[in-house]
Amino acid sequence: MGVEANLTNRVKEYAIGRLGVDLVGIAPVDAFRVGPENGRPTEFLPNATSVVACASKIADAVVEVTGHYDEPGKTFGRYMWYGYVILNWDLSSVASGLVRFLESKGFKGLPFPPTGFLYKYGNRADFSPRHAAVAAGLGEFGISGLLLSPEFGPRQRLVSVITDAPLNPSPMYSGKELCQPEACGYACIKACPTKAMTERVSH
Numbered sequence: 001m002g003v004e005a006n007l008t009n010r011v012k013e014y015a016i017g018r019l020g021v022d023l024v025g026i027a028p029v030d031a032f033r034v035g036p037e038n039g040r041p042t043e044f045l046p047n048a049t050s051v052v053a054c055a056s057k058i059a060d061a062v063v064e065v066t067g068h069y070d071e072p073g074k075t076f077g078r079y080m081w082y083g084y085v086i087l088n089w090d091l092s093s094v095a096s097g098l099v100r101f102l103e104s105k106g107f108k109g110l111p112f113p114p115t116g117f118l119y120k121y122g123n124r125a126d127f128s129p130r131h132a133a134v135a136a137g138l139g140e141f142g143i144s145g146l147l148l149s150p151e152f153g154p155r156q157r158l159v160s161v162i163t164d165a166p167l168n169p170s171p172m173y174s175g176k177e178l179c180q181p182e183a184c185g186y187a188c189i190k191a192c193p194t195k196a197m198t199e200r201v202s203h
Helices: 003-018 028-035 062-065 077-104 129-135 187-193
Strands: 023-028 050-057 107-113 157-165
Touching: 003 023, 003 077, 003 157, 023 028, 023 129, 028 050, 028 129, 050 077, 050 129, 062 077, 077 107, 077 157, 129 157
Parallel strands: none
Antiparallel strands: 023 050, 050 157, 107 157
């Protein structure tokens, strides 16, 4: 096993086995040539080679109980806490742990928070964890603009670490199409409480 393959496996094993994420993939920096401008890995870490993309699943029951308060048996508070706040803290710790691991091997790691924090570009994140996750082979974009993974659909939150470590990229997702709006009747657009989605979201 080569040096790159060994280090790649150790990073993935550490992220899943020690830090507790559900999904992890490696995206090469070249994959971000088609991502958002002014938010590419080498703009933050000039010698970057890869992005480690991690995902943690949102509990099914937390999603299923989420809804308008006037709906019987529905509430929004559980999602905001256990599907958003707690997962964001957990993923922030994951990113920090990955950086410490990479630095212990002699490489740099630059983490980005999993949620909004002093964005340079206003409402748009400085770095897109969704694009990183797709480039790392974790899934594909849905018409909502969210990552859809074959394991969890849209039910995950993401975090990313840019690194100069020599890691082997993960293969892009090549399974069956995950977003099938004709089959589900554009359920995400119909369910959006703010009516923010009216058509396919650009990536």
